[in-house]
Amino acid sequence: xxxxxxxxxxxxxxxxxxxxxxxxxxxxxxxxxxxxxxxxxxxxxxxxxxxxxxxxxxxxxxxxxxxxxxxxxxxxxxxxxxxxxxxxxxxxxxxxxxxxxxxxxxx
Numbered sequence: 456x457x458x459x460x461x462x463x464x465x466x467x468x469x470x471x472x473x474x475x476x477x478x479x480x481x482x483x484x485x486x487x488x489x490x491x492x493x494x495x496x497x498x499x500x501x502x503x504x505x506x507x508x509x510x511x512x513x514x515x516x517x518x519x520x521x522x523x524x525x526x527x528x529x530x531x532x533x534x535x536x537x538x539x540x541x542x543x544x545x546x547x548x549x550x551x552x553x554x555x556x557x558x559x560x561x562x
Contacts, residue, residue: 466520468513470504477501480513482521492527498540511543518547 460467463486470478480498485491496517500510514531521529531549533540 466517468516470500470509470513472504475501477504478509478513480510480517482517484521484524484526492525494521494524494526494529496529496531498531506539510540511547514543514547 466482468480469476478500483495496514498510498513531544
């Protein structure tokens with residue numbers, strides 16, 4: 456089964472260990488409109504790869520790529536329970552611009 460990826464919109468980076476995917480980071484961008492200068496970072500790491508700086512290196516690669524593509528602003532959406540990821544982004548000079556409170560189910 457082949458993947459149908461639009462590389463003008465999404466650029467993926469994979470981290471492999473012995474042929475297994477242990478990290479997936481993507482840079483999402485809009486090619487047209489008022490947000491074409493903004494990119495969004497998304498990253499998923501296998502639990503065995505967490506707290507080993509792999510995510511930081513993948514994010515740094517995407518930042519460099521985004522800069523080369525002329526993007527002026529990057530966003531990352533992180534769950535509030537991902538303390539390590541939040542710290543890594545802060546160390547890379549990301550700032551918190553908005554917080555969406557946890558949604559609770561009402562029974």
